[in-house]
Amino acid sequence: MLPICFEWHWDVGHFVFMGLFYTALTIIGAGVVYTFMATMKDLCSGKDPHEHGHH
Amino acid sequence: MDDSKFWPQGVTRCKPGAFIAWMLVCLGLGGWAMLSAFLCIYKGLNQTNMNDFFAFGVWIVVDLAIIALGAGAFFTGFMTYVLRRDELKNIINAAVIIGFICYSGAILMLGIDIGQPARGWFGFWHANVHSMLTEVMFCITTYLIVLIVEFVPLVLENRQISKVPDLSFFAHNLHRIMIVFAATGTFLSFFHQGSLGGMYGVLYARPFAYRTGIVIWPWTFFLFILSAIASGPSFTTLIVMLTEKVSGRKLTSHKVKMMMGKVSAYLLSFYLVLKIADTLYWANVTLPKMGVTFGELYGGGPYGTYLVWMELGLFGVLPALLLLQRRVRESYGLLALAMVLNCCGAVMNRFVMTIQPLAIPVLPFEKFVGYLPSWQEWGISAGVIAYGLIIFSLAYRYLPIFPQEVELNKG
Amino acid sequence: MSLADRYSAGEHRFGMVIDVDKCTGCGACTVACMSENNVGVLFDETDKLRSITWMRVYQIDNGRPFPETQVAFFPRPCLHCEGSHGQHTPCVSVCPATATDYDEHTGIVSQIPTRCIGCRYCVGACPYHARYFNWFDTPWPSGLERPLNPAVAPRMRGVVEKCTFCYHRFQRAKNKAFLSGGKVEEMDYQTACTEACPSGAITFGDLRNPNHKVAQLAASPEAFRLLERLGTNNKVYYRTSREWVRRKADNYLQDEKTGQVAASQGGGH
Numbered sequence: 244m245l246p247i248c249f250e251w252h253w254d255v256g257h258f259v260f261m262g263l264f265y266t267a268l269t270i271i272g273a274g275v276v277y278t279f280m281a282t283m284k285d286l287c288s289g290k291d292p293h294e295h296g297h298h
Numbered sequence: 299m300d301d302s303k304f305w306p307q308g309v310t311r312c313k314p315g316a317f318i319a320w321m322l323v324c325l326g327l328g329g330w331a332m333l334s335a336f337l338c339i340y341k342g343l344n345q346t347n348m349n350d351f352f353a354f355g356v357w358i359v360v361d362l363a364i365i366a367l368g369a370g371a372f373f374t375g376f377m378t379y380v381l382r383r384d385e386l387k388n389i390i391n392a393a394v395i396i397g398f399i400c401y402s403g404a405i406l407m408l409g410i411d412i413g414q415p416a417r418g419w420f421g422f423w424h425a426n427v428h429s430m431l432t433e434v435m436f437c438i439t440t441y442l443i444v445l446i447v448e449f450v451p452l453v454l455e456n457r458q459i460s461k462v463p464d465l466s467f468f469a470h471n472l473h474r475i476m477i478v479f480a481a482t483g484t485f486l487s488f489f490h491q492g493s494l495g496g497m498y499g500v501l502y503a504r505p506f507a508y509r510t511g512i513v514i515w516p517w518t519f520f521l522f523i524l525s526a527i528a529s530g531p532s533f534t535t536l537i538v539m540l541t542e543k544v545s546g547r548k549l550t551s552h553k554v555k556m557m558m559g560k561v562s563a564y565l566l567s568f569y570l571v572l573k574i575a576d577t578l579y580w581a582n583v584t585l586p587k588m589g590v591t592f593g594e595l596y597g598g599g600p601y602g603t604y605l606v607w608m609e610l611g612l613f614g615v616l617p618a619l620l621l622l623q624r625r626v627r628e629s630y631g632l633l634a635l636a637m638v639l640n641c642c643g644a645v646m647n648r649f650v651m652t653i654q655p656l657a658i659p660v661l662p663f664e665k666f667v668g669y670l671p672s673w674q675e676w677g678i679s680a681g682v683i684a685y686g687l688i689i690f691s692l693a694y695r696y697l698p699i700f701p702q703e704v705e706l707n708k709g
Numbered sequence: 710m711s712l713a714d715r716y717s718a719g720e721h722r723f724g725m726v727i728d729v730d731k732c733t734g735c736g737a738c739t740v741a742c743m744s745e746n747n748v749g750v751l752f753d754e755t756d757k758l759r760s761i762t763w764m765r766v767y768q769i770d771n772g773r774p775f776p777e778t779q780v781a782f783f784p785r786p787c788l789h790c791e792g793s794h795g796q797h798t799p800c801v802s803v804c805p806a807t808a809t810d811y812d813e814h815t816g817i818v819s820q821i822p823t824r825c826i827g828c829r830y831c832v833g834a835c836p837y838h839a840r841y842f843n844w845f846d847t848p849w850p851s852g853l854e855r856p857l858n859p860a861v862a863p864r865m866r867g868v869v870e871k872c873t874f875c876y877h878r879f880q881r882a883k884n885k886a887f888l889s890g891g892k893v894e895e896m897d898y899q900t901a902c903t904e905a906c907p908s909g910a911i912t913f914g915d916l917r918n919p920n921h922k923v924a925q926l927a928a929s930p931e932a933f934r935l936l937e938r939l940g941t942n943n944k945v946y947y948r949t950s951r952e953w954v955r956r957k958a959d960n961y962l963q964d965e966k967t968g969q970v971a972a973s974q975g976g977g978h
Contacts, residue, residue, distance in 0.1 A: 244422050244423050244424075244425050245423075248423060248424055250424055250426070250807045256427045256428060257427055260425075260427040260432075260433070260436075261425075261427070264436050264440065267440050267482055267485065267486055268440065270478060270482050271440070271443055271444060271447065271479065271482060274447070274475055274478045274479055274482075275447060277471075277475065278468060278471045278472050278475065279468075281467075281471040281474075282464065282467045282468045282471050285467040285470075285471070286463065286464060286467060290467075342844065342845060342846065342866045342867060343827075343842075343844055343867065344759070344844040344845050348829075348844075349756075349758035349759050349844070350758055350759065350832060350838060350840070350841055350842055351758055351838065353829035353830075353832035353833040353842065354829065354833055411828070412826050412827045412828050412867075413825070413826070413827020413828075413829070413842065413843070413866070413867025413868055413869075414825065414826050414827045414865075414867040414868060417806075417824070417825075417826045417827075418826060420806040420808070420824055420826050421805040421806045421826060421828075424806045424807045424808070424824060425805065425806075425807070426804055426805055426806065426807040428796075428802055429802065429803050429804060429805045429830075430803070431803060431804075431805040431828065431830050432805040435805055497803075497830070500802070500803065501799065501803070501833070501834050502792075502799065502939065502940060502941075503790075503799040503834065503835065503836040503936070503939045503940075503941050504799075504833070504834065504836060505939070505960075586962055587938070588938060588939055588960060589938055589959060589960030589961045589962055589965065589970065590960050591962065655833070656833055660836035660837075660936060660939075660960075661767075661836065661837065661838075661935065661936065662956075662957050662958070662959070662960055663767055663769045663783070663957050664767075664838070667758065
């Protein structure tokens, strides 16, 4: 999982596999962080939480 | 005791007493599972009827089956958010919850299935990137994170919880960027559905499972993806129909169900063409090269050729032909029947690919070995179903997951 | 293809030749193996689907009625496959936790019990049933810890184990060679089963070294491997002069001649 593990090789397999894995994690993480920040912004702006209605 | 103020706005639910009784039934099944899990962890996997011939048993069949059926979540998500089929917004919430149940249930089950549960994380830490199972582990876990992210806003939409402004904003903001999560989930899910198939296809020393393929992917990789996305939407719709029958309320319009049926129909037909081609190639080219005949593999013990006819005919071609017809899709009962057959096909395929390759010896002087699961194995399998029933019942009772419900039940 | 070309580059390719015509099926190899490698005795050893025998002796017969009945034995250790290229054994390629490894120097397939998570995918992948899962805690009744071999760690419940070609003996031989400044000689590294076989049916050594007896025997036209045509490319050879025994070692279509089909798969992935 990390280059510090002894079975890690800097080869194509690891680049592709771990590359995609960390990309997916980064996207999910960024999405969640963005949501937190947007929520903070909404709260500070004093909007009415129910104006956006149902989904 | 009145919990009606927690129900979604404008709908009714069954009496608390009935609900509690139902929960107790589910918890009873759950208790059986807990006892089984305790025994398997405390005393070891000798509590199962698995052995060195049947290294995989009913748990892996259930795992693969529920993950295939849970594919409704990612594929419906893909169609709703990426392909922008707005009608499907009426069923996407149910699909997400079913997906969440299936994936988390599968991971819970795998936690018992491995001999050293405390070392489960080794698969991540010491990952062997050349193993299909590694890919499955990574993708399932990552996709479960996606499903949790998709599930959270539904929980936050509960009538009482959404009164908290922080949580309401949070749910709203998550919804706004749902396409990002849906797209990531689609990618992850595609890969691990495939890798689950790849797990069997790469077993080149097991003629029953082995398939040729392209680059590093055996044909089973693509077949598993297709059969999962063909049966997943059907399963989601079936659960909705079941909930409608149990609750006596209309939850989605029939148009939505028909659309899910149509999606299943086309995907299932496409899958079957490829699956039949794959089976023919495997039986006539791949197997003879290994010195084995199709008749030998389907002639051992209880695993006769009738399995092929059932998997590809009764549970394959028949539901595909049914679902392809508009008249069938228009009928509530026939649509449900065709979808049940479709889901049975996926489960049967996972059974055939898991149990049969192990049951049939490869060495000419080995003997056929039978296997029947122990009550502990059935207990854990039943527990996963109970877990799903509990989560879905709670979600249906307290969360506004069906946007059309209020309107469809007016008057 | 010559013997040396069958395997990937590497200093040694340890292997075995088992003479089926010499094997009497006595099981001394099995006992020696259990004792050498600290394989315990379970409470119920009658359940052979769950007991552990790294070196298992299979009995086969020609299927003819008396008096034409003939019996032969296939002692089966781990066959230490290599597959089409180096690491591509059926088991090593599938392990999610890198708990089993193909040693490029010796060609030995190792197992790391302390890292195995017990998923049993490798057990399912191996067509020879050479891999065993620890379904039980091995009981070590008081006193039985004394004959344990200190060079081999006993395994815990819930992990997979298998024959290692007595790898600890190779390590010992390397130490000896280092101290004496020489090389590991043929007789310095022999497995416990080889030493125990009373009829001398098992020959062990380096298939890559033409001076080793095993390399000469394995090159004989009477030598063959189990399930050769699956392409597992393993390193345990058998030898027999009886056609029916050889026919039992692989799967054949009805019209195929014994021993005349080449490995067709080789694990293309």
